[in-house]
Amino acid sequence: AQSVTQLDSQVPVFEEAPVELRCNYSSSVSVYLFWYVQYPNQGLQLLLKYLSGSTLVKGINGFEAEFNKSQTSFHLRKPSVHISDTAEYFCAVVRDSNYQLIWGAGTKLIIKP
Amino acid sequence: GAGVSQTPSNKVTEKGKYVELRCDPISGHTALYWYRQSLGQGPEFLIYFQGTGAADDSGLPNDRFFAVRPEGSVSTLKIQRTERGDSAVYLCASSLTASNEQFFGPGTRLTVL
Known part of the structure; x- marks a missing residue:
């Protein structure tokens, strides 16, 4: 069975500082990996995805993530956060040739002015 | 174009009552998904439709839950x-086909008193 662990329920960070949101997954088969963002009172929006190829994936709004197969991780990073990045971030996996997303519990990114 | 829409945005009901939640997917998307997101958790898969048929309802928690998609477009979770x-x-999501990116609606918040 697959599972996704987001190690931090909340991450407070000062504006313009860098941030890393951690995600680890467990799976015995190949997976596709996703980060979604949920802004206050809005639906989930795809931030970036890893399907294959380069392990460094760039997404929207200056975010990027690195797939590390040996550590089964897919951590999300941004070099300089803005107040508008305040949101909840979800990591998800899907087994290749499948459709069922398995989700982490989410990490709330709190930007301090 | 229009995204996935869900109605109502909020529903308050009393224990024992019947409720229907509606999802309008993106036009032309053949795959439709329902998820449930409890407080402090990531979304949890409920059911997946391909066209009019429920291809996978393994996530429905019990027989009180049922979903339909009679014309392969709008879906109702009952x-x-x-x-x-x-x-x-x-939460409702739709995708062009099962292996494509899922686009999410804003969700319906259900409160049972």
């Missing part, structure tokens, strides 16, 4: 004899 534990945000 919950009978609601219980307080059914309180959650119910």
Whole structure:
């Protein structure tokens, strides 16, 4: 069975500082990996995805993530956060040739002015 | 173009009542998904439609939950004899096909008193 662990329920960070949101997954088969963002009172929006190829994936709004197969991780990073990045971030996996997303519990990114 | 829409945005009901939650997917998307998101958790898969048929309903928690998609477009999630534990945000997503990116609606917040 697959599972996704987001190690931090909340991450407070000062504006313009860098941030890393951690995600680890467990799976015995190949997976596709996703980060979604949920802004206050809005639906989930795809931030970036890893399907294959380069392990460094760039997404929207200056975010990027690195797939590390040996550590089964897919951590999300941004070099300089803005107040508008305040949101909840979800990591998800899907087994290749499948459709069922398995989700982490989410990490709330709190930007301090 | 229009995204996935869900109605109502909020639903408050009493224990034991019947509720229907509606999802309008993106036009032309053949795949439709329902998820449930409880407070402090990531979304949890409920059911997946390919066209008019439920291809996978393994996530429905019990037989009080049922969903339909009679014309392969709009879907309705039906919950009978609601219980307080059914309180959650119910999310709908659609994708062009099962292996494509899922686009999410804003969700319906269900509160069972």
